[in-house]
Amino acid sequence: MIAPAYPTAFRALIALAALAGVTIECVQGSVPVVLSFFTIWTNIAVAVVYGTCAARTWRRRAPLPPLVTGGVLLFILITGLVYHLVLANPASPFNVTDDIAKLTGARAVANQLLHTVTPLGAVLEFALLTAPRRFTPRLAALWLAYPLVYVGFALVRGALLAPGTPTRYTYPFIDAARYGYAQVAVNAVVLGLAFYSLALLLVLADRLRPDLRPLSLRAAENRISSPGEGPLK
Numbered sequence: 183m184i185a186p187a188y189p190t191a192f193r194a195l196i197a198l199a200a201l202a203g204v205t206i207e208c209v210q211g212s213v214p215v216v217l218s219f220f221t222i223w224t225n226i227a228v229a230v231v232y233g234t235c236a237a238r239t240w241r242r243r244a245p246l247p248p249l250v251t252g253g254v255l256l257f258i259l260i261t262g263l264v265y266h267l268v269l270a271n272p273a274s275p276f277n278v279t280d281d282i283a284k285l286t287g288a289r290a291v292a293n294q295l296l297h298t299v300t301p302l303g304a305v306l307e308f309a310l311l312t313a314p315r316r317f318t319p320r321l322a323a324l325w326l327a328y329p330l331v332y333v334g335f336a337l338v339r340g341a342l343l344a345p346g347t348p349t350r351y352t353y354p355f356i357d358a359a360r361y362g363y364a365q366v367a368v369n370a371v372v373l374g375l376a377f378y379s380l381a382l383l384l385v386l387a388d389r390l391r392p393d394l395r396p397l398s399l400r401a402a403e404n405r406i407s408s409p410g411e412g413p414l415k
Contacts, residue, residue, distance in 0.1 A: 189311045189399050190240045196303040197233035200225040203295030206288045218339060219352050220332050221265070224257045225296050228304065239399070244406045248316040252388075253325045255304050256381050260329065262301030263380070264373075268355070270297075276354040310394050313403065317388040322381035329377055333370050337363075 204225050207216045216222055231254045235246060245251065268274045270282055285293050333356060340351040340358060351357040355369045393400070 188396065190236050192303075192311065193232045193236035193239060193307060196300060196307060197229045197231075197236060199295050199303060200228040200232070200300045203292045203300070204229065206292035207296070210289050210292070215349050218336070218349070220329070220336075221261050221296050223332060224254070224261045225300055227254050228258050228300050232304075232307070239402075242402050242406060245312070245403060248318075249321055249324060251312070252317045252321055252384065253328060255308050256325050256377075256384055257328055258301050258304045259380065259384070260377055262297055264353075265297040269353075278354065308388075309391065311396075311399065313395065313400075314391050314393050315389055317385040319382065319385055322378065322385050325381050326374065326378055329374070337366070 204216075204222055207222065231246065231250060235251070238245065268276050269278050271277055272279050282293070336352050336356050337358060340356075343350045345359060350359065354360075355373070356366050358366045361369070395403075
């Protein structure tokens, strides 16, 4: 059977978009600082996971487990939504619109790749190229470990850096120097609840959506799927 070319190419393009955005940021800025951002962590994960998915599709191998694919989808959705609704929104108390307005050239391109192109690509891949009814509420809870680990990392990093260090705290809503740890804890809880709600909505959407995969992809995945695989595993 010929490998489904369109799904392979689309997944590869998502991975390349994420890789290009991360590479530009690393070339244009300080690598240790760049690698401290949730956006970068997540786009690296997108590059690895969607690149792997493209290779597995081309080789007609089984898809990655939903713990991985659903998690990366949720994390890149968080990246896009937080950027557009919080950081790039003038009405948000945590907006950084002045900094965004200063981006030009390659940095502006990278900003769009990391915050808009890869989230949209991931949503389209989920809707059009993946089998439905693979996500569960249990997975939604497990996915929250990733943003929790990131917040812990960002706070420890900020505490270790000297006061006044640029980008000491990577995002304004976790800036303990400005708001104090109590307010940051409240912000983290509110965001955590929002992320969990988004994860549950993703599970619900996965349960209700139709299977829009190309017939060639369905046939290829059906041939290689384990008979025991099911949505509750």
